[in-house]
Amino acid sequence: MSRSRSASVAKVAGAxxxxxxxxxxxxxxxVARLSVDGPLSITRLSEGAGVxxxxxxxxxxxxxxxxxxxxxxxxxxxxWELEPRRLExxxxxxxxxxxxxxxxxxxxxxFVDE
Amino acid sequence: xxxxxxxxxxxxxxxxxxxxxxxxxxxxAEFGAWFRVKLEGAFAExxxxxxxxxxxxxxxxxxEMVVERIEPERLFAYRWHPGATDPDVDYSSEPxxxxxxxxxxxxxxxxxxxxxxxxxxxxxxxxxxxxxxxxGGWTEQTQNIERHVTQP
Numbered sequence: 001m002s003r004s005r006s007a008s009v010a011k012v013a014g015a016x017x018x019x020x021x022x023x024x025x026x027x028x029x030x031v032a033r034l035s036v037d038g039p040l041s042i043t044r045l046s047e048g049a050g051v052x053x054x055x056x057x058x059x060x061x062x063x064x065x066x067x068x069x070x071x072x073x074x075x076x077x078x079x080w081e082l083e084p085r086r087l088e089x090x091x092x093x094x095x096x097x098x099x100x101x102x103x104x105x106x107x108x109x110x111f112v113d114e
Numbered sequence: 115x116x117x118x119x120x121x122x123x124x125x126x127x128x129x130x131x132x133x134x135x136x137x138x139x140x141x142x143a144e145f146g147a148w149f150r151v152k153l154e155g156a157f158a159e160x161x162x163x164x165x166x167x168x169x170x171x172x173x174x175x176x177x178e179m180v181v182e183r184i185e186p187e188r189l190f191a192y193r194w195h196p197g198a199t200d201p202d203v204d205y206s207s208e209p210x211x212x213x214x215x216x217x218x219x220x221x222x223x224x225x226x227x228x229x230x231x232x233x234x235x236x237x238x239x240x241x242x243x244x245x246x247x248x249x250g251g252w253t254e255q256t257q258n259i260e261r262h263v264t265q266p
Contacts, residue, residue: 022119023234091119094233097196098122101228104149105126108226111148112130112138 021066026051027059031068031082039081041074121231128224132217135224136187139215157181157190174201182212190215196230209235 022028030045037044042060046053060080063069071078128135138144142153142163153165159181167175183191193210211232218225 028119094119094122097230097233098124101122101124101230105124105226105228107148107150108135108138109126109128111144112128112134 018066018068021063021068024059024062026055027063030056030059030063034069034080034082039072039079041077041079043077045080120234121229122233123230124228126226126228127220128226130223132187132219132224135217135226136190139217140184140186140190151177153179157184159184163192176201180210183214188217196233196236211236 022031026049029049033045034040042053042056045060046056049056060069060071064071067083069080070083071080073079130138138148140157142155142157142165145151145157146153146165146168150169151165151167153163155161155163157163161181163179163181165177165179167173167177177194179192179194181192183189191212191214193212195205195208196211209232211230214227214229214231216227216229218227
């Protein structure tokens, strides 16, 4: 796929649902769990989550709508896993602000060192 | 890593006494010198201080800081709109992030910890905006400065 400008603009516009989907503690925990433990069944994801399987399923579907997770079938059970590229995109905004702080700190360092 | 979408934290050692670092942060003229903004007014708790960015290429932008807390030589905190880079957008109704500068003594210098928090409350559309506006430029700039400050 070519990395044209229109493709990159489309990618940026696509980041909005990612942030919306992550703006919930349960969903954030699910994403964290999947990033550490890899592909997991709903049964495993519900363990110790303090919410019902149905609620977990709903959250996973919301995350899937935002392109953050996907599932494969194993028999009659869905196995959920992260879709890492979308997460990467969501992180870039924060990374950029973080870079700005690094630059500002570099200037502050030079300033107080004078 | 993914659990920290709400905050950015930086901790650095500066080879200058705490009083010097405090002055560089808590006085508008000195803050503006390294942050690259020309601020008008004085820092006082509850005060809103406005300024014009002096960073080359970004001079058409303004910024606004609402001073939250001043504990001399220990803590300076303000709220602002992060990456508010579009002069045509009114950001005033949107949630702000909180920026805190924590100062501590260290051997022959100062430990400065900067925490910016509250990103999770920023509307998704705004993040897209900032993402689009800033793409590229800062990364290169950071690398330049990194090279500069890491020289012995």
